[in-house]
Amino acid sequence: MKYYIIAGEASGDLHGSNLMKALFQQDIEANIRFWGGDLMQAVGGELVMHYKERQFMGFAEVIFNLRKISGHIKFCKKDIETFHPDVIIFIDNSGFNLRIAKWAKEHNFRTHYYISPQVWASRAGRVEKIKRDIDAMYCILPFEKEFYKKYGYDVNFVGHPLIDAIADRPQIDENEFRTTHLLSTKPIIALLPGSRKQEITKMLGVMLSLVDDFEDYQFVIAGAPSQDFEFYETFIKKSNVSFVSNKTYDLLSISNAALVTSGTATLETALYKVPQVVCYKANWISYQIAKRIITLKFISLVNLIMDREVVTELIQGDLNKKRLKKELASILHSDKREQLFLDYYELEKNLGGKGASENAAKLIVSKISNDKN
Numbered sequence: 149m150k151y152y153i154i155a156g157e158a159s160g161d162l163h164g165s166n167l168m169k170a171l172f173q174q175d176i177e178a179n180i181r182f183w184g185g186d187l188m189q190a191v192g193g194e195l196v197m198h199y200k201e202r203q204f205m206g207f208a209e210v211i212f213n214l215r216k217i218s219g220h221i222k223f224c225k226k227d228i229e230t231f232h233p234d235v236i237i238f239i240d241n242s243g244f245n246l247r248i249a250k251w252a253k254e255h256n257f258r259t260h261y262y263i264s265p266q267v268w269a270s271r272a273g274r275v276e277k278i279k280r281d282i283d284a285m286y287c288i289l290p291f292e293k294e295f296y297k298k299y300g301y302d303v304n305f306v307g308h309p310l311i312d313a314i315a316d317r318p319q320i321d322e323n324e325f326r327t328t329h330l331l332s333t334k335p336i337i338a339l340l341p342g343s344r345k346q347e348i349t350k351m352l353g354v355m356l357s358l359v360d361d362f363e364d365y366q367f368v369i370a371g372a373p374s375q376d377f378e379f380y381e382t383f384i385k386k387s388n389v390s391f392v393s394n395k396t397y398d399l400l401s402i403s404n405a406a407l408v409t410s411g412t413a414t415l416e417t418a419l420y421k422v423p424q425v426v427c428y429k430a431n432w433i434s435y436q437i438a439k440r441i442i443t444l445k446f447i448s449l450v451n452l453i454m455d456r457e458v459v460t461e462l463i464q465g466d467l468n469k470k471r472l473k474k475e476l477a478s479i480l481h482s483d484k485r486e487q488l489f490l491d492y493y494e495l496e497k498n499l500g501g502k503g504a505s506e507n508a509a510k511l512i513v514s515k516i517s518n519d520k521n
Contacts, residue, residue: 149175149177149178149179149234149235149513149516150178150179150180150181150231150232150233150234150235151171151178151179151180151181151182151233151234151235151237152180152181152182152228152231152233152235152236152237153167153168153180153181153182153183153184153188153193153236153237153238153239154182154183154184154224154236154237154238154239154241154244154245154248155182155183155184155185155188155199155239155240155241156183156199156239156240156241156244156245157199157240157241157343158185158199158343158372158373158374159240159411159412160184160185160199160239160240160241160263161184161185161186161187161188161199162187162309162313163239163240163262163263163309163313163505164182164184164187164188164239165184165187165188165190165191166309166312166313166505167237167239167262167309167505167508167509168180168182168188168191168192168193169191169505170505170506170508170509170510171509171512171513172191172192173506173509174509174510174512174513175513179193180192180193180194181193181194181196181227181231181233182194182195182196183195183196183197183199183224184198184199185198185199185200185373185374186198186373196224196227197220197223199374200374201220217244220244221244221247221248224244224248225248225251228248228252228257229255233257234258234516234520235257235258235259235260235512235516236248236249236252236257236258236259236260237260237261237262237512238259238260238261238262238282239261239262239263240263240264240265242265242266242267242274245261245265246265246274246277246278246281249261249278249281249282250277250280250281252281253280253281253282258283258516258519259281259282259283259284260282260283260284260285260286260512260515261278261282261284261285261286262286262508262512263286263287263288263309264285264286264287264288264289264292264296264303265278267295268291268292268295272299275296275299275301276299278301279299279300279301283515284304284511284512284515285301285303285304286303286304286306286507286508286511286512287303287304287305287306288305288306288307288308288309288504289305289308289449289452289453290305290453290498290499290500291452291453291455292305293305304507304508304511305500306503306504306507306508306511307499307500307501307502307503307504307507308415308499308500308504309504309505310412310415310416310419310499311419311496311499311500311501311502311504312502312503312504312505312506313397314397314416314419314420315502317397319401320398320401320402322402325398325402326402329390329392329395330366330368330390330392331366331387331388331389331390332366332388334364334365334366334388335364335365335366335404336365336366336367336368336399336402336403336404337362337365337366337367337368337403337404337405337406337407337476338368338370338396338399338400338403338405338406338407338408338417338422339352339355339356339367339368339369339370339406339407340370340396340406340407340408340409340413340417341355341369341370341409342372342409342411342413343372343373343374343375344374345375345379347409347430348372348375348379348380350429350430351409351427351429351467352369352380352383353383354427354429354467354468354469354472355367355407355427355472356383356384356385356386356389357469357472358469358472358473358476359386359388359389360386361473362476362480363388365388365404365405365480366388366389366390367386367388367389367390368389368390368391368392368399368403369383369384369389369390369391369392370392370395370396370399370400371391371392371393371394372393372394373393373394377391377393396413396416397416397420400416400417400420400422401420403420403422404422404423404480405422405423405424405425405476405479405480406422406423406424406425407424407425407427407472407476408424408425408426408427409426409427409428410426410427410428410447410448410461411449412449414426414448414449414450414459415449415450415453418450418458418459418492418495418496419492419495419496421489421492421493423479423480423484423485423488423489424459424479424488425459425460425462425472425475425476425479426447426448426450426459426460426461426462427462427467427472428447428461428462428463428464428467429463429464429467430464446461447461447463448461450495453495453498453499454491454494454495454498458488458491458492458495459488460475460478460479462475
């Protein structure tokens with residue numbers, strides 16, 4: 149069968165690649181065309197557009213790039229019509245995907261969604277549009293099934309794909325990794341400043357401001373695959389700072405603590421059992437808009453899933469050197485560090501076991517086969 153998959157950022161590329169592997173296992177003759185990244189391209193199929201070409205962070209950035217986004221939407225619709233897939237599978241990336249889904253449903257394409265838009269965070273009214281435009285939803289967060297149930301929409305909880313992504317990775321040789329990539333044998337504080345230039349610029353400066361205050365540690369920047377080293381190099385002013393590109397999981401597996409930009413990385417860090425401080429700072433306009441429409445108590449996935457504060461979140465004005473220094477010291481040396489480990493194990497239990505990608509692929513293939521019969 150013919151599958152058209154649309155993913156829009158690094159995390160979508162990761163989950164999309166694992167879903168594609170599972171689809172090929174379920175349907176050995178699968179013909180897959182996709183919007184994604186390097187990981188999806190390595191699995192097979194045909195790449196239409198790389199997510200690097202359409203990354204915009206925050207409300208203001210989207211507004212400033214409306215013309216370019218409109219062009220991408222128009223091109224995507226035409227490409228779908230030409231390919232004429234048996235199903236379109238949307239992965240997260242709601243701003244783009246829900247626009248395509250509305251059009252696709254109107255043109256009688258089957259629409260499935262893997263990794264729900266975060267409608268539980270803001271603008272819950274979008275649920276009605278999702279019910280109208282999406283034939284099947286596959287959720288990866290345990291509270292999402294109950295959320296949708298309140299709106300009379302039955303969805304599938306398939307487990308979280310990060311469990312698989314992390315469990316399937318081979319263990320690294322720590323000595324070899326340190327020798328190849330790092331400057332010293334000091335314990336590691338990992339810096340995960342995000343994947344988009346705008347957020348990296350806002351986060352990395354304040355993260356690196358702590359280097360001289362923690363001389364017994366080395367700070368290591370986890371570079372995103374979407375950005376070149378030359379971009380990060382402008383921020384590196386101290387000798388106690390290393391950089392690794394596209395090796396975030398390897399880095400987390402040997403880190404003592406982490407400073408993490410809010411997003412999927414907070415959950416990845418927790419699943420690697422690394423104590424963390426969650427950081428978030430947007431431009432003033434985007435933050436003011438978000439503050440008025442987001443209804444959540446927390447911004448990090450760790451706290452949202454646990455429904456309580458497990459990791460400290462430093463947001464906007466609270467993300468400053470003084471507060472960050474205090475919170476980093478806390479997770480390096482206090483009883484809070486031990487409690488975090490216990491909370492992380494509970495978190496992983498709540499996410500279910502392995503098999504999210506396989507579960508989703510089985511359901512997708514089964515539903516399409518039944519529809520066609």
